[in-house]
Amino acid sequence: MEKPSFEKKLSENYRNIPPSFVRSILNVAENNQFISFAGGLPNPDLFPANEIRKSANAVLQESAGNILQYAGSMGYYPLRQWIAKRYADKYDMKISPEQIIITNGSQQAIDILARLFINQGDGVVIEKPSYLGAIQALSAYRPQFCEVDLEEDGANLSQVEDWFWKEDVKLMYAVPNAQNPSGISYSDAKRKHLAELLKCYDKFLIEDDPYNEIYFENNFPAPVKKYANNNVAWTGSFSKMIAPGLRNGWVILPDELVPHFDKAKQSTDLNPNNLTQFVIHHYLTNNDLEKHLQSVRKKYHEQYKAMQDAINHFFPDDVYSTTPSGGMFIWLTLPAGVSSVDLVQETMKRGVVFVPGNSFYTEGSGQEHIRLNFSNAQLPAIEKGIKIIASELEKMMVSIC
Amino acid sequence: MEKPSFEKKLSENYRNIPPSFVRSILNVAENNQFISFAGGLPNPDLFPANEIRKSANAVLQESAGNILQYAGSMGYYPLRQWIAKRYADKYDMKISPEQIIITNGSQQAIDILARLFINQGDGVVIEKPSYLGAIQALSAYRPQFCEVDLEEDGANLSQVEDWFWKEDVKLMYAVPNAQNPSGISYSDAKRKHLAELLKCYDKFLIEDDPYNEIYFENNFPAPVKKYANNNVAWTGSFSKMIAPGLRNGWVILPDELVPHFDKAKQSTDLNPNNLTQFVIHHYLTNNDLEKHLQSVRKKYHEQYKAMQDAINHFFPDDVYSTTPSGGMFIWLTLPAGVSSVDLVQETMKRGVVFVPGNSFYTEGSGQEHIRLNFSNAQLPAIEKGIKIIASELEKMMVSIC
Numbered sequence: 001m002e003k004p005s006f007e008k009k010l011s012e013n014y015r016n017i018p019p020s021f022v023r024s025i026l027n028v029a030e031n032n033q034f035i036s037f038a039g040g041l042p043n044p045d046l047f048p049a050n051e052i053r054k055s056a057n058a059v060l061q062e063s064a065g066n067i068l069q070y071a072g073s074m075g076y077y078p079l080r081q082w083i084a085k086r087y088a089d090k091y092d093m094k095i096s097p098e099q100i101i102i103t104n105g106s107q108q109a110i111d112i113l114a115r116l117f118i119n120q121g122d123g124v125v126i127e128k129p130s131y132l133g134a135i136q137a138l139s140a141y142r143p144q145f146c147e148v149d150l151e152e153d154g155a156n157l158s159q160v161e162d163w164f165w166k167e168d169v170k171l172m173y174a175v176p177n178a179q180n181p182s183g184i185s186y187s188d189a190k191r192k193h194l195a196e197l198l199k200c201y202d203k204f205l206i207e208d209d210p211y212n213e214i215y216f217e218n219n220f221p222a223p224v225k226k227y228a229n230n231n232v233a234w235t236g237s238f239s240k241m242i243a244p245g246l247r248n249g250w251v252i253l254p255d256e257l258v259p260h261f262d263k264a265k266q267s268t269d270l271n272p273n274n275l276t277q278f279v280i281h282h283y284l285t286n287n288d289l290e291k292h293l294q295s296v297r298k299k300y301h302e303q304y305k306a307m308q309d310a311i312n313h314f315f316p317d318d319v320y321s322t323t324p325s326g327g328m329f330i331w332l333t334l335p336a337g338v339s340s341v342d343l344v345q346e347t348m349k350r351g352v353v354f355v356p357g358n359s360f361y362t363e364g365s366g367q368e369h370i371r372l373n374f375s376n377a378q379l380p381a382i383e384k385g386i387k388i389i390a391s392e393l394e395k396m397m398v399s400i401c
Numbered sequence: 402m403e404k405p406s407f408e409k410k411l412s413e414n415y416r417n418i419p420p421s422f423v424r425s426i427l428n429v430a431e432n433n434q435f436i437s438f439a440g441g442l443p444n445p446d447l448f449p450a451n452e453i454r455k456s457a458n459a460v461l462q463e464s465a466g467n468i469l470q471y472a473g474s475m476g477y478y479p480l481r482q483w484i485a486k487r488y489a490d491k492y493d494m495k496i497s498p499e500q501i502i503i504t505n506g507s508q509q510a511i512d513i514l515a516r517l518f519i520n521q522g523d524g525v526v527i528e529k530p531s532y533l534g535a536i537q538a539l540s541a542y543r544p545q546f547c548e549v550d551l552e553e554d555g556a557n558l559s560q561v562e563d564w565f566w567k568e569d570v571k572l573m574y575a576v577p578n579a580q581n582p583s584g585i586s587y588s589d590a591k592r593k594h595l596a597e598l599l600k601c602y603d604k605f606l607i608e609d610d611p612y613n614e615i616y617f618e619n620n621f622p623a624p625v626k627k628y629a630n631n632n633v634a635w636t637g638s639f640s641k642m643i644a645p646g647l648r649n650g651w652v653i654l655p656d657e658l659v660p661h662f663d664k665a666k667q668s669t670d671l672n673p674n675n676l677t678q679f680v681i682h683h684y685l686t687n688n689d690l691e692k693h694l695q696s697v698r699k700k701y702h703e704q705y706k707a708m709q710d711a712i713n714h715f716f717p718d719d720v721y722s723t724t725p726s727g728g729m730f731i732w733l734t735l736p737a738g739v740s741s742v743d744l745v746q747e748t749m750k751r752g753v754v755f756v757p758g759n760s761f762y763t764e765g766s767g768q769e770h771i772r773l774n775f776s777n778a779q780l781p782a783i784e785k786g787i788k789i790i791a792s793e794l795e796k797m798m799v800s801i802c
Binding site: 005006009010011012013014017019020039040041042044047049050052053056057060061064065066067068069070071103104105107108111115116117118119122133136137139140141170204239243244245246247254256257260263264266267268269270271272273274275276279 | 406407410411412413414415418420421440441442443445448450451453454457458461462465466467468469470471472504505506508509512516517518519520523534537538540541542571605640644645646647648655657658661664665667668669670671672673674675676677680
């Protein structure tokens with residue numbers, strides 16, 4: 001048999017992973033001179049390239065033997081100490097380095113947690129819309145998704161509680177800070193209420209928090225983890241704080257879960273990347289991180305305002321837009337009857353690309369929404385791109401009427 | 402509920418992952434002044450530390466913007482070109498960069514391939530003994546392991562063929578070059594025969610090949626992949642060639658499987674580590690790799706011979722030892738009735754540690770075997786350690802008689 005067909009041999013779990021429209025659109029966008037609001041890329045102008053180079057040089061001078069060898073599967077201890085101290089201080093929480101495991105971005109933490117908890121058919125409560133990468137990671141374990149509405153101040157908690165009544169609902173996945181794709185953040189009250197629900201119903205939350213450091217004006221409220229330590233795995237990432245190419249994130253776990261997470265992770269790739277862990281730790285302890293973060297926050301705020309201004313100026317009044325207080329995305333709701341999937345086909349002809357909302361739903365709805373990324377476009381391109389989307393939208397609305 | 406117990410909530414798949422005795426023994430060994438034959442660590446004296454530092458500095462000077470951003474999920478194209486050319490030339494094969502995906506060591510490739518293929522209960526043919534990390538990765542998908550004997554020249558192929566008759570056997574996992582733990586390599590004839598079986602029965606092989614470059618005198622024969630391209634995923638690793646702390650390996654796939662592997666991998670961690678991919682590529686293209694590899698081969702051969710000599714000298718005649726032609730391990734078979742699990746308890750009291758053979762079996766047997774790593778011990782320590790193991794073994798044999 002010269003060319004076997006793999007399709008029929010692939011596992012049920014694999015087949016359940018939805019394709020990434022984001023990835024396919026990025027491939028198009030990257031090959032051309034597009035104005036792209038599609039990806040979720042940090043602004044590369046803000047990467048501390050020189051400092052990273054100096055750190056790489058320094059750690060390879062000092063510790064090459066340790067860096068280049070296999071290492072502990074939980075990650076570089078001084079880096080875990082740094083993370084524990086930063087977030088314990090920031091939120092007045094108790095966090096020990098022993099609770100922290102370094103991962104390949106926070107994406108790997110989601111995958112490992114899904115592997116740890118999900119039997120086929122188990123319920124997973126998920127915001128509507130939710131992060132596509134999490135939908136993909138979770139889908140590979142064939143859960144039953146239990147969607148809840150995302151409101152201005154976080155998930156609809158009475159819907160959450162309805163799901164929590166069910167025995168076979170084990171997990172919830174949420175992004176309480178500047179959510180991807182909506183930009184919405186949970187209120188302090190909803191965080192505390194969700195913590196109570198988790199404890200009361202004995203459910204477990206994956207609190208995904210890659211945008212923690214990327215607020216515009218005021219720090220985000222303390223995480224759900226603070227109020228329900230044993231019911232929450234709280235993930236973080238250096239991707240937005242420093243640079244995604246270093247591919248290091250972390251997860252802060254309940255003590256009891258640590259050896260299980262560690263064993264599950266070992267089976268996937270033995271240990272995290274040693275070089276980048278040392279580089280990140282050296283960068284963090286030899287540079288003014290606050291100054292760097294302030295410049296990131298200021299720039300993203302500027303880009304956000306430029307996009308929000310353009311939306312207000314060019315879009316018709318019946319387009320609704322979220323008002324994020326941080327992160328990298330704005331979420332639009334189009335007038336009834338307009339499909340964002342059709343819209344992006346038209347705007348792509350004019351060199352502008354974004355991600356239609358249905359990519360962020362587990363059950364195929366969401367075509368009336370648009371995710372717009374503002375962190376990776378220059379200010380003039382933001383105005384120009386929004387203007388083009390608005391004009392194509394108006395054409396479609398005319399044709400509908 | 403203050404402290405929920407996770408045990409009962411964890412997934413069936415996770416619970417099926419066996420613990421790693423290697424990892425737990427390493428934790429002990431690393432905390433003390435042990436003579437360790439337990440790990441699978443390359444010799445750190447041979448890491449090209451200076452060259453890696455120079456490469457890190459150079460690539461961060463030239464390409465920081467690309468390195469620090471998110472990147473393609475398949476890996477850095479020039480690195481994939483380098484791999485394709487090296488192994489196409491080495492074995493007179495057709496290999497394109499488009500068939501190659503960069504992974505976090507070859508361990509990740511095993512995990513992703515298991516995810517792609519295995520439904521619960523599917524048969525996976527596996528050598529007896531086999532690599533513990535593969536047993537762990539595969540176990541997380543709950544296959545039925547179908548063990549086959551490993552002979553001096555590779556797996557017993559009539560046993561393989563018996564398993565291949567079964568419809569629900571999809572995969573085989575094998576390490577044809579200097580296998581971990583046995584040190585055994587497949588003969589050229591067995592590689593070709595196995596390729597025929599794979600094609601004839603339409604089965605798929607994970608050909609795990611981390612020790613490809615680590616032969617003592619003669620190159621290993623061409624891989625099974627050469628004779629059954631569409632039925633084999635052939636993995637490789639920079640861990641033994643350069644350094645494991647960089648955590649980059651690769652897999653060479655049949656064309657048709659590439660997009661599936663890519664999608665499955667995206668869901669686990671988005672893309673491979675960018676910095677180390679650039680560093681490795683720069684190192685490979687700006688240094689004399691052959692000279693480096695020759696010094697690694699020479700050193701490992703020297704360490705191997707020291708250990709084999711000590712075994713011949715100190716062990717009783719009824720201890721059987723494999724005679725590897727490369728890699729990092731020797732495999733011993735103890736006289737009947739002696740348990741290596743008991744033996745290691747005694748040698749650890751005298752500061753010597755190794756891994757008992759049962760860690761490398763899927764069904765709990767193998768206690769009469771020992772895996773010895775020779776790449777990470779100094780020559781005097783090798784002699785001293787083997788002498789101690791031999792003397793403890795003799796004590797146990799006396800007490801059995």
